[in-house]
Amino acid sequence: xxxADVLETVASMRLAEYxxxxxxxxxxxxxxxxxxxxxxxxxxxxxxxxxxxxxxxTRMEAFKKALPAQYIEIGVAEQMLVAMAxxxxxxxxxxxxxxxxxxxxxxxxxxxxxxxxxxxxxxxxAGAHAGVSVGPDGATHxxxxxxxxxxxxxxxxxxxxxxxxxxxxxxxxxxxxxGPAYLxxxxxxxxxxxxxxxPFQIGKAQIFRDGGDVAVVxxxxxxxxxxxxxxxxxxxxxxxxxxxxxxxxxxMDEPAILAAARRCGTVVTVEEHQIHAGMGSRVAExxxxxxxxxxEFVGVRDRFGQSGDPVELIEHYxxxxxxxxxxxxxxxxxx
Amino acid sequence: xxxxxxxxxxxxxxxxxxxxxxIVRALASxxxxxxxxxxxxxxxxxxxxxEILRHDPTRPxxxxxxxxxxxxxxxxPVRYSAMAYAGYFPVEELLTLRKFGTRLQGxxxxxxxxxxxxxxxxxxxxxxxxxxxxxxxxxxxxxWRVYVVTSDAEHQCGLHWEAMMTAGKFELDNLTxxxxxxxxxxxxxxxxxxxxxxxxxxxxxxxxxVFECNGNDVAEFVAVIEKAKAVRGKPQVVIAHTVPGxxxxxxEGDYTWHGKPPNREQADEALRQLEAxxxxxxxxxx
Ligand SMILES: Cc1ncc(C[n+]2csc(CCOP(=O)(O)OP(=O)(O)O)c2C)c(N)n1
Ligand SMILES: [Mg+2]
Numbered sequence: 001x002x003x004a005d006v007l008e009t010v011a012s013m014r015l016a017e018y019x020x021x022x023x024x025x026x027x028x029x030x031x032x033x034x035x036x037x038x039x040x041x042x043x044x045x046x047x048x049x050x051x052x053x054x055x056x057x058t059r060m061e062a063f064k065k066a067l068p069a070q071y072i073e074i075g076v077a078e079q080m081l082v083a084m085a086x087x088x089x090x091x092x093x094x095x096x097x098x099x100x101x102x103x104x105x106x107x108x109x110x111x112x113x114x115x116x117x118x119x120x121x122x123x124x125x126a127g128a129h130a131g132v133s134v135g136p137d138g139a140t141h142x143x144x145x146x147x148x149x150x151x152x153x154x155x156x157x158x159x160x161x162x163x164x165x166x167x168x169x170x171x172x173x174x175x176x177x178x179g180p181a182y183l184x185x186x187x188x189x190x191x192x193x194x195x196x197x198x199p200f201q202i203g204k205a206q207i208f209r210d211g212g213d214v215a216v217v218x219x220x221x222x223x224x225x226x227x228x229x230x231x232x233x234x235x236x237x238x239x240x241x242x243x244x245x246x247x248x249x250x251x252m253d254e255p256a257i258l259a260a261a262r263r264c265g266t267v268v269t270v271e272e273h274q275i276h277a278g279m280g281s282r283v284a285e286x287x288x289x290x291x292x293x294x295x296e297f298v299g300v301r302d303r304f305g306q307s308g309d310p311v312e313l314i315e316h317y318x319x320x321x322x323x324x325x326x327x328x329x330x331x332x333x334x335x
Numbered sequence: 336x337x338x339x340x341x342x343x344x345x346x347x348x349x350x351x352x353x354x355x356x357x358i359v360r361a362l363a364s365x366x367x368x369x370x371x372x373x374x375x376x377x378x379x380x381x382x383x384x385x386e387i388l389r390h391d392p393t394r395p396x397x398x399x400x401x402x403x404x405x406x407x408x409x410x411x412p413v414r415y416s417a418m419a420y421a422g423y424f425p426v427e428e429l430l431t432l433r434k435f436g437t438r439l440q441g442x443x444x445x446x447x448x449x450x451x452x453x454x455x456x457x458x459x460x461x462x463x464x465x466x467x468x469x470x471x472x473x474x475x476x477x478x479w480r481v482y483v484v485t486s487d488a489e490h491q492c493g494l495h496w497e498a499m500m501t502a503g504k505f506e507l508d509n510l511t512x513x514x515x516x517x518x519x520x521x522x523x524x525x526x527x528x529x530x531x532x533x534x535x536x537x538x539x540x541x542x543x544x545v546f547e548c549n550g551n552d553v554a555e556f557v558a559v560i561e562k563a564k565a566v567r568g569k570p571q572v573v574i575a576h577t578v579p580g581x582x583x584x585x586x587e588g589d590y591t592w593h594g595k596p597p598n599r600e601q602a603d604e605a606l607r608q609l610e611a612x613x614x615x616x617x618x619x620x621x
Contacts, residue, residue: 053488
């Protein structure tokens, strides 16, 4: 892959300043969802926002204020949330339904499969507070299986944007594309690595950094960690990484994954999710079938989360920059 | 039933007050967590651990203990605090709430702290498990009882109604459900978000015996549980009317305290108010 393909991002422009928090803006990805939703609702009055008693934390609040006639509150009833939305969709509405990822789609999975996906309805799930980075609420509230649950369902589009700007774009993109979709985002502030000028297309992975030694394929807020790790590896060990922002888990950008594997000959996947059946597993399926190369997986290793500080938990569960660097070195040795 | 002696009642009321102080200290130390519901259920939990339950803090795995389930796991601080004051673990451990490595997880976990009986936090799942336990006790002809504490908003979850129906079918008179009827949830009043009334009639029509009481009055709660225990052939519900944030003036009745902790200053003020109240209780004029 030629370096000309590298996207202009805050990441590529300011690599040197990377760890200087002062130059990297931090915004929760859920804020991008809130902004995108208001815009989607203004563009198309069939867009509805439906919430299950979490209007502030899912960032539906701005929509509720701006477009009250398009907002519906249904209380703590996530199965109702999905099935009712499927009904609304079948009469022409475009419902965005929001709760914590643990409960929607966690609790509502069969309703998602049958009423939303098998029915081919135009319902969009917003899964907030995904990952262990939810922090002190603990394991019951840390969805780290949701990508697996969603990517296994036919018809489903699954998007895990890398920052707040991209979450806004993804929200608008799923609103405009017909069909069931799952958008995943996080609670905590995270680095903004794209700019308003960075393009976004569902199903089109993005190269955020180019290098020939190891391809790091990441999604969600950990894309930032992957970029920092790549930067440090280049400086400390002279290891050159390609970093792919693999935001669409389904349909995954197979050509981009294969191209990165061909360029580097070894791959590390990075996600805030169980390593089983998540984004990395999908990458492995693609590579095992078409171009087998060694793969290392960064993610939660078949454990539950727990209470703690978000950063502490990311480190503890092996998703910090040190763990990514270690995985890259291992992948390189296995080449 | 024997009504509580004045000394016993004073002790329970003091216990409820201390449980509130424990909640405030734990939440302030954690820097996150749920204040309103935790504080409003302090009287109920003090009554459970101090008077109602058949339990032994030194033997949380005692087979014949009563089972107390907290279905609305977000108010874990009230349970942890009541357990600490009942002798399950040192009161100072409350300060580890929500911190890395603690047994006192943000939402209770049975594997880390077996005495909580079950893991909860995701709403609406407690009664169904309580039905399973009560049915198990019946199958084995056991004497112990099952109590399930629920929040009002979790009555919006479908599974809770499946459990209500099942408890009615099996005539589980060894099962008592307590509802924290504080009329608040995250997005506002329960009656605005998704109306629950007439809640008592709903339980009645599911073949439950219904009791209502002031959930912030220890004596009334203990008395109503005695009546519930005497019911035969039906599960019982106690709709406990509570004031969210009870005991801390600036939180009382304000739904925005559902999911936030007091900061240091607010905690100091809360502890001042509570300690003054404790002194009144002990002096016999509280
Ligand atoms: C299944 C599920 N959905 C959503 C949530 C998030 N949540 C936590 S508490 C709560 C409702 C709060 O109201 P209530 O249960 O009455 O508790 P109170 O505020 O009175 O303490 C919600 C929606 C959850 N814990 N579980
Ligand atoms: Mg309530």
